[in-house]
Amino acid sequence: MEEAMAASRKVGRAAVIVVGSVLPSVLLVVLLNVLLNAAPALGASDRLAVKIGDLTTVEGVRDNALIGYGLVVGLTRTGDSQQTIFTTQTLANIMQRMGAQIPPATARVNNVAAVFVTANLPPFARPGTVVDVTVSSIGDAKSIEGGLLLLTPLYGADGKVYASAQGPVAVGGFAAGGAGASKQMNHPTIGRVPSGGHIEHSLAAFDFNQLTPVSLLLREADYSTAKQIADTINREFGREVAMARDGGRVDVNPDGTGLKNLTEILAKVENLTIVAHYRARVVVNERTGTVVMGKDVRLGPVSVLHGGFSVEIQTTYTVSQPNPLSGGTTEVVPQTEVQAKDSPAKRLEITEGASIEELVGGLQRMGASARDVISILQAIKAAGALDADLEVI
Numbered sequence: 001m002e003e004a005m006a007a008s009r010k011v012g013r014a015a016v017i018v019v020g021s022v023l024p025s026v027l028l029v030v031l032l033n034v035l036l037n038a039a040p041a042l043g044a045s046d047r048l049a050v051k052i053g054d055l056t057t058v059e060g061v062r063d064n065a066l067i068g069y070g071l072v073v074g075l076t077r078t079g080d081s082q083q084t085i086f087t088t089q090t091l092a093n094i095m096q097r098m099g100a101q102i103p104p105a106t107a108r109v110n111n112v113a114a115v116f117v118t119a120n121l122p123p124f125a126r127p128g129t130v131v132d133v134t135v136s137s138i139g140d141a142k143s144i145e146g147g148l149l150l151l152t153p154l155y156g157a158d159g160k161v162y163a164s165a166q167g168p169v170a171v172g173g174f175a176a177g178g179a180g181a182s183k184q185m186n187h188p189t190i191g192r193v194p195s196g197g198h199i200e201h202s203l204a205a206f207d208f209n210q211l212t213p214v215s216l217l218l219r220e221a222d223y224s225t226a227k228q229i230a231d232t233i234n235r236e237f238g239r240e241v242a243m244a245r246d247g248g249r250v251d252v253n254p255d256g257t258g259l260k261n262l263t264e265i266l267a268k269v270e271n272l273t274i275v276a277h278y279r280a281r282v283v284v285n286e287r288t289g290t291v292v293m294g295k296d297v298r299l300g301p302v303s304v305l306h307g308g309f310s311v312e313i314q315t316t317y318t319v320s321q322p323n324p325l326s327g328g329t330t331e332v333v334p335q336t337e338v339q340a341k342d343s344p345a346k347r348l349e350i351t352e353g354a355s356i357e358e359l360v361g362g363l364q365r366m367g368a369s370a371r372d373v374i375s376i377l378q379a380i381k382a383a384g385a386l387d388a389d390l391e392v393i
Helices: 032-038 086-099 223-237 262-268 356-364 368-384
Strands: 004-011 014-021 050-051 056-058 064-072 112-121 130-137 148-155 162-168 174-177 182-185 190-200 214-218 242-246 250-254 273-275 281-285 289-293 301-320 331-342 346-350 389-392
Touching: 064 086, 064 162, 086 112, 112 148, 112 162, 130 148, 148 190, 214 223, 214 262, 223 242, 223 250, 223 262, 223 273, 250 346, 281 368, 301 356, 301 368, 356 368, 368 389
Parallel strands: 014 301, 281 389
Antiparallel strands: 004 014, 050 273, 056 214, 064 112, 064 148, 112 130, 130 190, 148 162, 162 190, 174 182, 214 250, 242 250, 281 289, 301 331, 301 346
16 A cells, blocks of 8 residues: 655745655656657647637537347347346347247247447438447346347437437457467457447537527636637627627627628637637646646646655465474464565655646656655645646546
């Protein structure tokens, strides 16, 4: 088990951080180094222009989730077991609709798997539109590789049928072997049916041309970005047609643009470009030890002390034989050896406005592991010397 302790003392804008780890220091932040070495740092004036269409979505224009229940057949004895009751009942019901009356208890489902089928109803979809569907086993099938999805209706949240799905299932994994040895790769109980879904009904209640005003929703709320979008649209049309309502919404009045077709208006708006502003952020995954830090992250003056302390416990077993004619028994005696190593603390000084490259380089020289970096970043944030949002996932 790895434990981390951090204490901080802040005086003005300076802080001292002391971090200790019980594991040997081996730096594992490979992804971070790749990101840092891939491209030079971008200053505020070097930011790239981004299309408004890449930063926003139109309110009311969205996908709708669809779901259905069906059967995958044609498996090679990798389907559900006889104990999966709903599979046998479903198979018996299908056979009855086909004119064959069979008792559910006698239905063999080794080559059949009960599945949930999911898909997305795209915006502006019309009857005949083709979509991909995802098939997921809900029984105890070992694999649905090589199976065929039978005709399955797909329902929306309102209970109405909007699509149907059928076709061969493509699986990105496999499971092979027997009772003695087995091998599995990825998830063989989840697959896709490319172009296997067909839209049967559209959302007739949605009238795109009646959107007044048109609301552009920012994918990531930011007041500066919202204001830039509104100003850019107003400059393009030469009048006040857009207004930033808040950090996540910009309203556009179609009547003031001089264009009658709403599609033409949005096509013109989404191709306008602005210089986007992104919040400085550090993302930490404590489960995997992954740390990703953006180029915009800046550090205040801080001093980091890091020392590694490791404990190694080894247990060996020896056989103790009794003396001849003593009447004793042979016993296994454990012998435990404990070794503790404490390396001296290493110090890293970070000056005002230091970049991530300087921090990572210093932590590499200190021999900090990925989990050490996580503890150090949390301590630096607590000391007020990290000018970024620290997000732990």
